[in-house]
Amino acid sequence: MFILVNLKAYPCDPIEVSTAARDVAEESGVRIAVSPQAADLRRVADTGVETWAQHVDPNDYGSHTGSTLAEAVAEAGAAGTLINHSEKRLKLADVDGSVRAAERAGLETCVCANNPAQVGAAAALGPDSVAVEPPELIGGDDSVATADPDIVRDAVEAAGEVDESVEVFCGAGISTGDDVDAAGDLGATGILLASGVAKADDPRAALEDLVEPL
Numbered sequence: 001m002f003i004l005v006n007l008k009a010y011p012c013d014p015i016e017v018s019t020a021a022r023d024v025a026e027e028s029g030v031r032i033a034v035s036p037q038a039a040d041l042r043r044v045a046d047t048g049v050e051t052w053a054q055h056v057d058p059n060d061y062g063s064h065t066g067s068t069l070a071e072a073v074a075e076a077g078a079a080g081t082l083i084n085h086s087e088k089r090l091k092l093a094d095v096d097g098s099v100r101a102a103e104r105a106g107l108e109t110c111v112c113a114n115n116p117a118q119v120g121a122a123a124a125l126g127p128d129s130v131a132v133e134p135p136e137l138i139g140g141d142d143s144v145a146t147a148d149p150d151i152v153r154d155a156v157e158a159a160g161e162v163d164e165s166v167e168v169f170c171g172a173g174i175s176t177g178d179d180v181d182a183a184g185d186l187g188a189t190g191i192l193l194a195s196g197v198a199k200a201d202d203p204r205a206a207l208e209d210l211v212e213p214l
């Protein structure tokens, strides 16, 4: 199971979370990555934790002021990137372009989707993984794995019908090891979460709880 901690734009200390994630990953053997603000990528990567961008744009080098260039993200130390997060939605052509840009830069890709139908469409673009997240559960206390288990099962099925090599992650409201366990039982091979760690009083304790059943 892969645990991907998205720090969004929360006012947490990215280095505190990243150091804790690095240590918990080393102690548990569980793959854990942190996805900070673009401006924090390099110093997060310097902690030694696996580092992901929250977004890359579809453009190549050139006259693209304000863009997040995949090559710059990779150069800063990122190993992967989210694309089309629920809070950073793109047009379909730009999702495709961002996946291609990330591949060009050697980044692992996870395309986010609201529902199983979108998961199928996202899987057709050939990312390494897709993540299903019902928007109404994002940032809440109810885990997608218990509040809406069918969406995870259906997402796994939808991705598998398109391309069995595409991993399926799930996210929204996941904050405990029991939630991670339940998501795994539904067929998810990764967890995308944010507030359960980024807003925790003790991020290390939150991470230790998440990996406890793994």
Ligand SMILES: O=C[C@H](O)COP(=O)(O)O
Pocket: 006, 086, 133, 137, 138, 139, 140, 171, 172, 173, 174, 192, 193, 194, 195, 196
């Ligand atoms: O990127 C993370 C997801 O949007 C889930 O956020 P959450 O764990 O705060 O519900």
